[in-house]
Amino acid sequence: MGIDFLPDKPIYQQLIDRILGDILNGTLTVGEKLPxxxxxxxxxxxxxxxxxxxYKELEQMEITETRRGQGSFVxxxxxxxxxxxxxxxxxxVRTFLQSVAAFGFTKDEIVECLKDWGESND
Structure with missing residues (x-):
């Protein structure tokens, strides 16, 4: 088992991002106990x-809390x-726009592309 990690980002940060993603997309809910x-x-x-x-970083971010003898919770x-x-x-959005600017795309090109993408994925 295990997760395939990217080589260019610290593993602990990838795990934090994964848990944050699970919280934001509803896989982990408010008040839910973490493993x-x-x-x-x-x-x-x-x-x-x-x-x-x-877990320590998530607690410092106040995204999780540790309850003595019970574990960590969202x-x-x-x-x-x-x-x-x-x-x-x-x-x-900031990262996306920085990448767009670095490649020299115009705002109109990106807006058109996003519209096309949105229509094809409805």
Whole structure:
């Protein structure tokens, strides 16, 4: 088992992104218990220390909380999740627009492409 990781990004960051994605797309819900560090490490095929770092980072971001003797849970603060969703959206758009600009595409070209893509995927 395990996850195929990209070579150009730290594994712990890829795991954080994966969990954040699961929260934002609803795979993990508000207040849901996360697997234990050991369980998730085995599932992901990583060292337990790496997974511990992931959980620590998520807690520092206030996206998860640890309850003594019970484990780690997705925050119940829906405003925190909404803010995370907005931040991720802005980050993705910013990265996309920087890439578009670097290749010299015009705004009109990109808008047309997005319209075409949207129509073909409805």
């Amino acid at each position: 234990s560090v050991r369980e998730y490490a085995v599932e992901a095929g990583v060292n337990a220390n790496t997974m511990q770092r992931v 925050t119940e603060d829906e405003q925190k999740i909404a803010a995370l969703r907005n931040d991720m959206k802005e980050q993705l």
